[in-house]
Amino acid sequence: MNDKNSDKEQILSLNDTFRFSCHKGISCFNICCRDVNIFLTPYDVLRMSEGTDLSSTEFLKKYTITLLTDEGLPLVVLKMLDDESKSCPFVSDEGCSIYLDRPWSCRMYPLFSSEEGYLLKEKPSCLGFQSEKQWTIAEWKRAQGINDYDKMNDLYKSITSHEYFQKGNRLDAGRARMLYKACYDIDEFNKFIFKTRFFDIYDIEEEIIDKIYGDKEELLKFAILWVKFILFSDGMFKLKDESMNKLLQEKNRE
Numbered sequence: 001m002n003d004k005n006s007d008k009e010q011i012l013s014l015n016d017t018f019r020f021s022c023h024k025g026i027s028c029f030n031i032c033c034r035d036v037n038i039f040l041t042p043y044d045v046l047r048m049s050e051g052t053d054l055s056s057t058e059f060l061k062k063y064t065i066t067l068l069t070d071e072g073l074p075l076v077v078l079k080m081l082d083d084e085s086k087s088c089p090f091v092s093d094e095g096c097s098i099y100l101d102r103p104w105s106c107r108m109y110p111l112f113s114s115e116e117g118y119l120l121k122e123k124p125s126c127l128g129f130q131s132e133k134q135w136t137i138a139e140w141k142r143a144q145g146i147n148d149y150d151k152m153n154d155l156y157k158s159i160t161s162h163e164y165f166q167k168g169n170r171l172d173a174g175r176a177r178m179l180y181k182a183c184y185d186i187d188e189f190n191k192f193i194f195k196t197r198f199f200d201i202y203d204i205e206e207e208i209i210d211k212i213y214g215d216k217e218e219l220l221k222f223a224i225l226w227v228k229f230i231l232f233s234d235g236m237f238k239l240k241d242e243s244m245n246k247l248l249q250e251k252n253r254e
């Protein structure tokens with residue numbers, strides 16, 4: 001039974017439409033940026049740290065808390081302010097102060113991801129649904145710049161949805177930390193590969209090194225592939241030491 005104070009929910013697909021508009025001046029402006037759980041992906045952290053002119057290390061320390069899932073995967077959550085309304089640290093009278101780099105879930109709202117499609121949640125407190133402005137889901141995603149986020153998030157999901165976890169495995173603390181450092185703390189990973197003997201150990205083509213040098217998005221893609229190699233022996237990383245390579249190949253065949 002739907003009463004007028006409860007959320008209305010429906011599952012939509014890409015070509016389905018919904019009516020919605022959010023803008024400064026609407027009387028509910030900013031109320032949705034309070035007391036909310038926002039889970040951040042590695043790409044969210046990369047963009048938000050750039051949007052706040054902080055290193056990923058500083059951003060994570062200042063604005064996030066990290067929990068662990070049952071599988072030992074890091075769950076990074078945006079820390080709300082410790083004020084009465086538990087506001088997002090980035091909300092201002094003008095709206096979101098990091099609008100161009102706001103996270104995936106803020107872009108998607110009022111849509112949520114769901115296994116069956118896109119979940120539209122109509123909250124009675126959100127007056128955006130009274131608008132006549134109509135969107136298909138595909139148009140909404142384009143307008144909110146979600147497609148770039150989806151590509152990066154899908155790559156990260158190739159770690160979190162890996163069959164390794166479906167078989168009931170769990171990461172130990174050391175591996176969970178390695179994953180977090182490589183994927184979420186991209187400036188730390190940058191130091192790790194460019195300021196250590198990483199390229200003396202791994203046989204990486206010059207072209208790839210050039211591509212990831214100074215380009216954090218390419219570096220994040222590289223970090224995700226490296227983590228998959230370390231955790232699951234997936235992928236094409238080769239060591240320079242031939243004897244170590246043979247050992248690895250044998251391990252991969254087991």
Ligand code: SF4
Nearest residue numbers: 022028030032126128
């Ligand atoms: S509650 Fe809805 S309409 Fe109001 S500011 Fe938030 S998203 Fe926009």
Ligand code: SF4
Nearest residue numbers: 033088090091096106
């Ligand atoms: S990041 Fe921006 S859009 Fe998201 S909750 Fe905070 S202020 Fe609102």
